[in-house]
Amino acid sequence: MQDSPILIIGKNGKTGARVDQRLQSLGYATRPVSRSTAPSFDWEDPATWESAIKGTRSAYVTYQPDLAVPRAEATIKSFVRVAAEAGLEHMVLLSGRGEEGAQRAEDVLISSGIPWNIVRCSWFNQNFSENFMLEGILAGELVLPATDTLEPFVDADDIADVAVATLTDPRHRNKLYELTGPRALNFAQCIEEVSEALGRPVKYTPVPLNDYINALREQGVSEDYQWLLRELFTVVFDGRNSNVMTGVEEALGRPATDFKAYVQKTIGSGAWNTTTNPNVG
Numbered sequence: 001m002q003d004s005p006i007l008i009i010g011k012n013g014k015t016g017a018r019v020d021q022r023l024q025s026l027g028y029a030t031r032p033v034s035r036s037t038a039p040s041f042d043w044e045d046p047a048t049w050e051s052a053i054k055g056t057r058s059a060y061v062t063y064q065p066d067l068a069v070p071r072a073e074a075t076i077k078s079f080v081r082v083a084a085e086a087g088l089e090h091m092v093l094l095s096g097r098g099e100e101g102a103q104r105a106e107d108v109l110i111s112s113g114i115p116w117n118i119v120r121c122s123w124f125n126q127n128f129s130e131n132f133m134l135e136g137i138l139a140g141e142l143v144l145p146a147t148d149t150l151e152p153f154v155d156a157d158d159i160a161d162v163a164v165a166t167l168t169d170p171r172h173r174n175k176l177y178e179l180t181g182p183r184a185l186n187f188a189q190c191i192e193e194v195s196e197a198l199g200r201p202v203k204y205t206p207v208p209l210n211d212y213i214n215a216l217r218e219q220g221v222s223e224d225y226q227w228l229l230r231e232l233f234t235v236v237f238d239g240r241n242s243n244v245m246t247g248v249e250e251a252l253g254r255p256a257t258d259f260k261a262y263v264q265k266t267i268g269s270g271a272w273n274t275t276t277n278p279n280v281g
């Protein structure tokens with residue numbers, strides 16, 4: 001199985017793409033999949049799972065939309081069964097901190113008999129540049145549900161480095177790494193750092209959660225996503241995840257990336273450049 005590819009579920013995702021790029025540059029064969037690949041992989045269509053897994057030796061698994069959604073545990077249970085039957089030798093699951101549903105999904109893998117790793121993460125830095133907060137930063141005003149909760153945002157490059165370490169070095173086998181950044185910040189502080197480094201005003205506008213969700217509904221955002229954001233901004237953001245963890249250092253022997261370094265590299269990438277980024281809205 002040494003030459004069999006490593007399956008990456010979430011080809012275009014914030015961590016999946018980074019894991020794929022790292023593995024390829026290290027010379028590993030990969031099979032990155034999502035709904036838009038051939039073979040395709042869709043979490044909502046179990047008929048697509050077996051052909052994606054077949055012939056791979058290990059897998060990096062990112063679930064959509066989020067392990068916090070009520071159906072995630074059952075879906076992961078079915079997926080792990082298909083993977084075990086296909087002879088998968090190792091599975092690395094991307095998970096979220098402080099989410100009961102995510103922890104139940106982790107337990108499914110841990111007790112499956114398949115050698116495993118769990119990469120359990122805080123909110124990603126890249127939510128500010130590759131996800132739902134990008135548009136607000138480009139527009140100069142980020143509107144979010146009001147919260148002062150501190151979150152030790154973790155960098156997707158660190159997550160990918162840890163995932164690649166677990167996929168390529170058996171010494172990590174059967175370990176859970178809890179990854180955060182080195183500093184806990186609230187949204188106002190994050191936006192202040194982004195705005196200062198960009199040298200242009202970006203305003204943080206906190207609004208009541210219900211107003212935020214109602215605005216999403218009016219924009220036609222799915223019920224599923226509305227539920228998820230409510231869950232994330234209430235349960236996951238109640239302060240339970242504010243503590244800084246050392247998972248990046250434990251796995252890699254180097255400190256986690258600071259939010260300031262993330263801001264600098266994102267400015268360098270052009271993602272927040274309002275004249276060149278087509279997402280400017």
Ligand SMILES: NC(=O)c1ccc[n+]([C@@H]2O[C@H](COP(=O)([O-])OP(=O)(O)OC[C@H]3O[C@@H](n4cnc5c(N)ncnc54)[C@H](OP(=O)(O)O)[C@@H]3O)[C@@H](O)[C@H]2O)c1
Pocket residue numbers: 010011012013014015016034035036037041042043044062063064065066067068094095096097121122123124127
């Ligand atoms: N973002 C965070 O801060 C954070 C924090 C902790 C944990 N997590 C976990 O990380 C995982 C990834 O979340 P993310 O928001 O960061 O997304 P992401 O990894 O950026 O993934 C987005 C990609 O998922 C693919 N996708 C969407 N629906 C799919 C489906 N039904 N089946 C297969 N692929 C699908 C899409 O590609 P196609 O259109 O090509 O299918 C899309 O490009 C989630 O399980 C979440 O719980 C995220």
